[in-house]
Amino acid sequence: xxxxxxxxxxxxxxxxxxxxxxxxxxxxxxxxxxxxxxxxxxxxxxxxxxxxxxxxxxxxxxxxxxxxxxxxxxxxxxxxxxxxxxxxxxxxxxxxxxxxxxxxxxxxxxxxxxxxxxxxxxxxxxxxxxxxxxxxxxxxxxxxxxxxxxxxxxxxxxxxxxxxxxxxxxxxxxxxxxxxxxxxxxxxxxxxxxxxxxxxxxxxxx
Amino acid sequence: xxxxxxxxxxxxxxxxxxxxxxxxxxxxxxxxxxxxxxxxxxxxxxxxxxxxxxxxxxxxxxxxxxxxxxxxxxxxxxxxxxxxxxxxxxxxxxxxxxxxxxxxxxxxxxxxxxxxxxxxxxxxxxxxxxxxxxxxxxxxxxxxxxxxxxxxxxxxxxxxxxxxxxxxxxxxxxxxxxxxxxxxxx
Numbered sequence: 001x002x003x004x005x006x007x008x009x010x011x012x013x014x015x016x017x018x019x020x021x022x023x024x025x026x027x028x029x030x031x032x033x034x035x036x037x038x039x040x041x042x043x044x045x046x047x048x049x050x051x052x053x054x055x056x057x058x059x060x061x062x063x064x065x066x067x068x069x070x071x072x073x074x075x076x077x078x079x080x081x082x083x084x085x086x087x088x089x090x091x092x093x094x095x096x097x098x099x100x101x102x103x104x105x106x107x108x109x110x111x112x113x114x115x116x117x118x119x120x121x122x123x124x125x126x127x128x129x130x131x132x133x134x135x136x137x138x139x140x141x142x143x144x145x146x147x148x149x150x151x152x153x154x155x156x157x158x159x160x161x162x163x164x165x166x167x168x169x170x171x172x173x174x175x176x177x178x179x180x181x182x183x184x185x186x187x188x189x190x191x192x193x194x195x196x197x198x199x200x201x202x203x204x205x206x
Numbered sequence: 207x208x209x210x211x212x213x214x215x216x217x218x219x220x221x222x223x224x225x226x227x228x229x230x231x232x233x234x235x236x237x238x239x240x241x242x243x244x245x246x247x248x249x250x251x252x253x254x255x256x257x258x259x260x261x262x263x264x265x266x267x268x269x270x271x272x273x274x275x276x277x278x279x280x281x282x283x284x285x286x287x288x289x290x291x292x293x294x295x296x297x298x299x300x301x302x303x304x305x306x307x308x309x310x311x312x313x314x315x316x317x318x319x320x321x322x323x324x325x326x327x328x329x330x331x332x333x334x335x336x337x338x339x340x341x342x343x344x345x346x347x348x349x350x351x352x353x354x355x356x357x358x359x360x361x362x363x364x365x366x367x368x369x370x371x372x373x374x375x376x377x378x379x380x381x382x383x384x385x386x387x388x389x390x391x392x
Contacts, residue, residue, distance in 0.1 A: 142359035
């Protein structure tokens with residue numbers, strides 16, 4: 001009996017430690033590929049509140065944390081719009097979320113977001129992460145930072161995290177379109193080959 | 207546009223050949239894209255204030271084995287928190303010179319901004335630390351080589367010497383920077 005109690009104690013301790021380390025080992029929090037992403041309710045540039053649940057027909061989402069003021073995000077504006085044009089009708093709309101503190105970056109406030117969306121003709125929702133609650137849940141650290149979600153019975157499963165493609169500076173020199181490849185694979189019911197990529201971006205302003 | 211590009215390409219290939227006869231100019235099958243990149247690179251290589259490196263050229267600076275402690279900061283002129291902390295790195299470079307500490311500022315400015323932004327910035331702020339520009343668009347391949355934990359957000363900093371190395375995806379003030387560097391000097 002004593003042995004069993006001892007063993008149980010050890011097990012509990014190990015579990016406790018591993019639970020602790022898996023979350024904080026390298027300071028990384030947020031979603032990993034395979035996690036279920038929480039829904040949100042954020043204000044769009046048209047004044048309406050938007051949730052993932054509103055998209056009844058969607059098969060999934062291309063969620064991008066982006067903003068007006070980061071040159072890397074700006075470099076990807078046209079490509080983000082092109083993704084929405086191509087994939088919204090196939091069931092994977094782009095949902096853009098602006099995560100920065102607008103006191104630090106006034107150029108990212110709602111008025112500026114509206115102006116930029118109009119100027120660029122964005123056809124996707126461009127949402128304000130008011131109170132900065134959503135980006136830490138996802139674990140986004142920079143703009144742009146993309147999460148592809150697949151709608152399942154269990155919820156919206158994270159299928160890809162990273163960059164749009166492998167060349168921020170010149171769309172014509174891109175060799176690998178990470179996001180397109182991932183969504184194409186999802187649409188065909190195939191495995192995504194590259195599930196995680198990294199790119200330089202602007203740290204999210206807190 | 208295509209024609210102009212082709213002409214430029216031809217000129218570049220010819221000029222590369224004449225300038226760098228002894229050096230192998232490597233133009234494989236996907237020659238056009240690579241040659242255009244090469245062309246850009248050759249043109250941008252000529253800044254006096256800083257060299258322009260791809261990652262394999264930068265890598266030796268991240269792995270020196272001598273008696274110095276190196277503080278390598280990844281930044282860009284358009285990155286507000288980077289610009290804010292830059293004076294602390296400059297101060298560190300000046301005050302810790304005698305303690306064998308060297309600061310290296312790796313700019314991630316876009317190549318097309320080198321002339322317009324980076325050169326004037328270096329001049330205006332009279333940067334004394336070594337500045338290099340990293341021009342390597344395939345960041346997915348090199349970010350993990352800088353550090354496995356780096357998400358790619360800047361500012362980011364590595365402090366290392368021949369015995370140990372630490373990576374920081376964060377901003378610094380001078381006190382924090384001193385504290386971290388001092389831990390490498392004991």
